[in-house]
Each structure stands twice: as structure tokens, then as C-alpha cells.
Amino acid sequence: MDRKTVVFEDSVGLNNDIPPTLQTDPATDMSEPSKSKSLSPSSKHVDELEQLEETHFIENQKELVALQRLDYKCAQLQQEGRYTEALECMEKGLVLRQHFFGADSDEVWTSCRTVGEMCNLLAMTYLQQEEFRVVLELLKKAEILTERHPAGRAVTLNNLACYYRRQGNLHKALTYLTEALKIESRLDNLPNKADTHLNMCAVLSQLGKHQSALGHAQSALINLHEELQLGRVENGSSPTRKGFNGKNGDKIDPMIKLDRVAVLGIAYHNVGVEQEFLKCWDLSLKSYKKGKEITSTYLGESHGIVITLQNSLQSAKRNMASKIRTAGTRGDGISLPSINSSRGGKSAIKSLVNQKMKAKKVIRAKDESPTKLPLAYSNNGSSSTRL
Structure with missing residues (x-):
């Protein structure tokens, strides 16, 4: 410290020997060099920061362009029906979005929802092809991706139920459907509630719980009629198929979704089967x-x-006609023959036993091969499998 003080004093002494014409203000003379020395590292640091920011900006722009290209390619692949390749593009886009916007951003969770929908769509496609390992892998992935999307989670649970039903694990399927119904009960204006009830109907019917199955089929009917609101025509008359291809006189609401009308048909069919x-x-x-x-x-x-x-209507008519011929309305439904004499008593009892055996055979045959449609969950996308 003493050495620095001595040096400073010597420099002041030297300044005193400078001729007056060349003398400068010591304060100014000392501040300028020190200022240049002190600002030089700072300006260098600022320049480095600016260069770094510029580099980051360029990199971000490149990533953004890459993301836009991926989105465009993904849309093209979907239009061409190449959904497996589209899913790969979506997953790459999701990774870029996590890096670009942050893992917890709305942009990322929206992307998760879209990727989850694609996983569900592909899972049902592979289920029809009985590629069960791929199906489960896709649905487990969808379960993670729909963490913050309740409607998408309900669709995924429905599809998991379809998977386990196809595997013969009806109780596990029932567990997933129960959870799906619980989620859907908290959501408003959800178009695919009917699908969950139909899936529940199919599982309960296989478990032999036909009264409960009927209740779910009827709930599906109510939901579908509310969703479709069929028969809304200007003059209040019944809808007609005339002019359905767009010609004059077409009374059918063009907003009616025909795929949902088909689901309505499935609901009526399942109600009939359970009845x-x-x-x-x-x-x-x-x-x-x-x-x-x-x-x-x-x-x-x-x-x-x-x-x-x-076909179900005609089959039910034949079954009903057969039961009318062999059954009555007394006791267990079997008509009792009149016994006019003791001699005819044995033959009458024998006839009664034969009638009972025939009736049991008819009922057993129906139980063994019900006419229920196998319902694999679809259109939720209508259902959320919809892209």
C-alpha cells in the first residue's frame, strides 16, 4: 500500500515540472486512462452477450422453422393416411416444443393432447388387426399424454377397456369403463358419453348382468337423441331421405353426423338384445x-x-312366434294341458314335460349365441380419437 502511495506522489511531482503550456488537469489526466481501462472489459462483455443472444436467436429461429416443417409434414402424412409416420413426426414436434416453449407450457400440453388422440386412433386400428402388444403400448402412452385432458383420458380408458375385453379380461375392462364414466360425469357437452355406456353394456352383458346392461344401453339412447336431435325439420313433418344427395326437397338436417346415427342404431340394437x-x-x-x-x-x-x-327384428319375430306356440302365461310360462280323464293323464303329463324341454332348449340356444354387436370404441375422436 505504501509503495503505491509513493509512486502516486512521484507522478504528481513530474506533473509539476511540465511547462505551463503543456500542463493538464491532473484529475482529467488520471481519469481518462482509468476510464478506458475500466470500460474496456465491460464493453467486451456486452459484445459477447450480444453475440450470444444473436446466436440463440438464430438457433431458435432454426428450431421454429424445423417445427413448422414437421407440423406441415405431419398434416400431409395424415391426409395420405400414413398415421404411423405422422405419429413419429408429432413426437419429434413435441420434443422441440418442450425445448422451445418449456415443458409446462400450454403449447406443450396442447401438443400432448394431439399426440394422445393419434395414439388412440392407431391403437384402435391395431386392435382390429389383433396387434395386441402395439395396442397396449400406444394406449399406455396415451394415458400419460392425456394427464391434463380429462376428455382425452376418458377416451383412452374406453379404449383400454376394449383392449382388455378383447383379451377376455372383462373385470379389468369394467374397471376402466367405471373410471371413464366417473370422469365424463364431471364434463359438460361431451359428445361421446353414449359410447362409454354402450361399451359398458357390452361388458356387463358378457358378465350376465343383463338388467344393468339394459340400463346403460338406454342411457346411450338418451345421450344420442340429445346429441343428434333427429327430426328437426321446418314444417314439423317426419324426416325423409328424398333429396338426400342435396336436391330440392331434402328435409334432413345437413348437420346430422351420419356416423353418430349408426351408433344410435347400435344402441337400439343393444337395447333389443338385453330385452x-x-x-x-x-x-x-x-x-x-x-x-x-x-x-x-x-x-x-x-x-x-x-x-x-x-335381421335381428326378423329373428326376434321367429323366436317370439316359437315361444307363443310352446309357452303360455301360467306358472313358468308353459301352458298346462287340460286333463279330461285318468287315462289321458299320463300322456298329458308327458306332453307337458316335452313342452318344457323344448322351451328350455330355445332359451338356452339364445343365451349361447346372443345377437349383440361387438362394439369397438370408435369416432371419439368422435370421439377424441378424432383429429
Whole structure:
């Protein structure tokens, strides 16, 4: 410290020897060099920061351009029906968004929702092909991606239920569907609640719980009628298929989603099947008939669900006619023959036993091969599988 003080004093002394014409202000003379020395590192640091920011900006712009290209490519692949490749693009885009916007950003969670929908769509495609390992992998991925999207989570749970039902694990399927219904009960204006009830109906029917299955099928009917609001025409008359291709006189609401009309047909079919199981023969006939009338109006006579409902209606009529011939309304439903004499008593009892055996055979045959449609969850995208 003493050495520095001595040096400073010597420099002052030297300044005193400078001729007056060349003398400068010591304070100014000392501040300028020190200022230049002190600002030089700072300016260098600022320049480095500016260069770094510029580099980051350029890198971010490149990433943003890459993200836009991925999104464009993904849209093209979906239009071409190449959904597996589209999913790969989506996953790359999700990684870029996490880096670009932050892992907890709205942009990232929106992307998670979209990727989850694609996983569900592909999972149902692979389920039809019985690629069960791939199905489970996709659905588990969708379960993670829909963490903050309740409607998407409900769709995923539905599809997991379909997977386990196909695997024969009905109780696990029932668990997933129960959870899906719980989520959907907290959501408003959800278009695919009916699908969950139909899936629940199918599982409960396989478990032999036909009364509960009927309740869910009827809930699906109510939801679908509220969703579709069929029969809304200007003059209040019944809808007609005339002019359905867009010609004058078309009374059918163009906003009606025909895929959902098909689901409505499935609901009527399942109601009819469960009513048959519960021996409500006349009600089952009405359900098949009503379903056939509505679906044929909007979908045409050649549509698959219309044909199925027509076949079920005819089959139910034959079964009912058979039961009318062999059954009555007394006791267990078997008509009792009149016994006019003791001699005819044995033959009458034998006839009664034979009638009971025939009736049991009819009922058993129906139980073994119900006409229920296997319902794999679809359109939720309508359902959230919808992109």
C-alpha cells in the first residue's frame, strides 16, 4: 500500500515540472486512462452477450422453422393416411416444443393432447388387426399424454377397456369403463358419453348382468337423441331421405353426423338384445323396429347397421312366434294341458314335460349365441380419437 502511495506522489511531482503550456488537469489526466481501462472489459462483455443472444436467436429461429416443417409434414402424412409416420413426426414436434416453449407450457400440453388422440386412433386400428402388444403400448402412452385432458383420458380408458375385453379380461375392462364414466360425469357437452355406456353394456352383458346392461344401453339412447336431435325439420313433418344427395326437397338436417346415427342404431340394437335376455319379447321387437326405421331414414337400406337391425327384428319375430306356440302365461310360462280323464293323464303329463324341454332348449340356444354387436370404441375422436 505504501509503495503505491509513493509512486502516486512521484507522478504528481513530474506533473509539476511540465511547462505551463503543456500542463493538464491532473484529475482529467488520471481519469481518462482509468476510464478506458475500466470500460474496456465491460464493453467486451456486452459484445459477447450480444453475440450470444444473436446466436440463440438464430438457433431458435432454426428450431421454429424445423417445427413448422414437421407440423406441415405431419398434416400431409395424415391426409395420405400414413398415421404411423405422422405419429413419429408429432413426437419429434413435441420434443422441440418442450425445448422451445418449456415443458409446462400450454403449447406443450396442447401438443400432448394431439399426440394422445393419434395414439388412440392407431391403437384402435391395431386392435382390429389383433396387434395386441402395439395396442397396449400406444394406449399406455396415451394415458400419460392425456394427464391434463380429462376428455382425452376418458377416451383412452374406453379404449383400454376394449383392449382388455378383447383379451377376455372383462373385470379389468369394467374397471376402466367405471373410471371413464366417473370422469365424463364431471364434463359438460361431451359428445361421446353414449359410447362409454354402450361399451359398458357390452361388458356387463358378457358378465350376465343383463338388467344393468339394459340400463346403460338406454342411457346411450338418451345421450344420442340429445346429441343428434333427429327430426328437426321446418314444417314439423317426419324426416325423409328424398333429396338426400342435396336436391330440392331434402328435409334432413345437413348437420346430422351420419356416423353418430349408426351408433344410435347400435344402441337400439343393444337395447333389443338385453330385452330379449330379460324375456321382454314385445319390447325387444319395438326396439329393433324403431332402430331400423331411424337408421334406414338417414343411412339407407343398404347400410350395415340397418341390415343388422332388420335381421335381428326378423329373428326376434321367429323366436317370439316359437315361444307363443310352446309357452303360455301360467306358472313358468308353459301352458298346462287340460286333463279330461285318468287315462289321458299320463300322456298329458308327458306332453307337458316335452313342452318344457323344448322351451328350455330355445332359451338356452339364445343365451349361447346372443345377437349383440361387438362394439369397438370408435369416432371419439368422435370421439377424441378424432383429429
